[in-house]
Amino acid sequence: MQKHSRQRDAILQNLMSRRDHPTADAIYQSLRHDLPRISLGTVYRNLNLMAEMGMIRSISCEGGIRHYDYDTSDHCHYVCTCCGNVMDLPIPADKELNRLAQASGIGSIDCHSLIFYGTCSRCKEQVSAGNREL
The missing domain is CATH 3.30.1490.190 (Ferric-uptake regulator, C-terminal dimerisarion domain)
Structure with a gap:
């Protein structure tokens, strides 16, 4: 079981509040002002974990770019x-x-x-x- 994390909560909240299907970088850019200690690696790791847990959907696009969707x-x-x-x-x-x-x-x-x-x-x-x- 994964421990609760303020950063993970912020990433999930950000994704839930969007109508687009952002990349990890887009989520990172929108969070870094409020969470200056968050890293792009942290965003990637948490998105991948949430996708593995079935909380979000990962969409693989051309060039290996991944977009994320809260609607599973x-x-x-x-x-x-x-x-x-x-x-x-x-x-x-x-x-x-x-x-x-x-x-x-x-x-x-x-x-x-x-x-x-x-x-x-x-x-x-x-x-x-x-x-x-x-």
Whole structure:
């Protein structure tokens, strides 16, 4: 059992208060003013621990960048390949996929992660406006 930690509580509170899917660095940057002794390594270790414990979800993106989500329910994500933003996709999770995967006989299925990739509307607008620096 892990001991209670003020820093871990602050990291979790920060993640719970956000609508985006921040990286460890984004969480660190938002906490370091109030917790000047916190390190980026501490943020990474605590996020990884909370993900292992099932308290949060870790989303692996291109280039090995991880984003974090407080919502651990089955839901889909959208990753913009231009700006790297990760967003919840407002479509219901497909429970049928779990059943189909289970029926394949490959092994037991606990859950699945479905990530869509593309260019978000903000980046498309910037490209249309002639701003090629994304």
